[in-house]
Amino acid sequence: MKIISFGITKDITGSLLLDFNMGENPVSIADLKEGLFNKYPKLRGLSTLSIAVNNKYATNETIVHNQDEVALIPPVSGG
Amino acid sequence: MNQERYAKQIKLKGFGLPAQQRLQDSKVLIVGAGGLGTPCAQYLNGVGVGTIGLIDEDVISLSNLPRQTLFNEVEIGLSKVEVLAKKLSIQNTATHFICYKTFLTPVNAIAIISEYDIVVDASDNFGTRYLVNDSCVLLNKPFIYGALYSFEGQVSVLNYNNGPSYRCLFPEPTMPSNIPNCDDNGVLGVLPALIGTYQAIETIKIITGVGMPLSGQLLIIDTLSQTHFKITVYAKPENFLITQLKSTYMVPECTMLVSSIDASTLKEWQQVEKKMTLIDVRTATEFSTAHWPSAINIPLIDLPFRYSEIDFNLPIVTICQTGSRSKQAALYLIKETVAQQVFNLQGGLQLIL
Known part of the structure; x- marks a missing residue:
């Protein structure tokens, strides 16, 4: 599954784009988050993290497939 | 209105005199006269927005100069809003400037924002962003969101025509944010000018009715790869049930309270x-x-x-x-x-x- 990491999540995962293997079966965003948190524990510390699937905001219940593109969107405050 | 001055934009297809008149009649409040606020103010002033409000308590400091290029070395220590209004009113003597040498707070927000048609959120901290959001939701005013992180910027038009609000983009954390700001994380001089100018374009689109505003969409610009991502965002009804402001929002992280x-x-x-x-x-x-x-x-x-x-x-x-x-x-x-x-x-x- 293709993961795009914005803002601080890019600093945590180390790159804008990465491939993340959640197996062949569809999973919920909640499960995907848990998988990502296990691989990148610092993500768990973010108090707000929005997720988009195929360029649309998603919820914890949204189901993602291996061919989907998931974006990690943390808030940013700079100005 | 001086038609000769605005001839180039009046002749734009779909723009014309009516759009120019709408700019002239509009009142825009820019919250923050820093990296985002200065370029945004510069272009809103240039295109002929009739009334521009500027709110910021900060004074100009040396480390502002790489990205806030309207300010110069001899102005260090002077009020940002006063210097900005003075310079921009020379550029366009027809613009009416209103300066607020204070930060936006739950005490002053409603009174100030209610005087304007549109708000540009050019602040640099989460507390002010939620305060701008809640005030605009209460007053039913659209606002143009812009924010930065390292080499990335975000832009969106919020609380516009039943579109999403800032709380639909990012629910408020119950904790102080653990996202570094520009003071901790750094920012390249050019990026705020880019994002602030995008905010100016969206402001002009809302005022004139020209084009499709970035409502219901979050634009994320990654300047390192020069990629634009447009993410669809949905309005959540529960985020519009605000009946009053909170007594406190987080204080600006960029100020040195600690x-x-x-x-x-x-x-x-x-x-x-x-x-x-x-x-x-x-x-x-x-x-x-x-x-x-x-x-x-x-x-x-x-x-x-x-x-x-x-x-x-x-x-x-x-x-x-x-x-x-x-x-x-x-x-x-x-x-x-x-x-x-x-x-x-x-x-x-x-x-x-």
């Missing part, structure tokens, strides 16, 4: 056996790896639930790995508890352990 000490000061205090409470706000795992001998561990995320464990009669020193989380902890203790003396260990434990 006193800092460096590692050598901390060592000196330890040597003279100064009485103090050292709070290590890293995670339990980090704490168990290595920690300052007399420190107690209250992870940042637990602080709202565990601050009663702290002896507020003693000076408090907050510490973490780099000095960033501990700064947020210090800010939290100052704002939310009876703590009087709070110091952040600048640079963090990485410099001493």
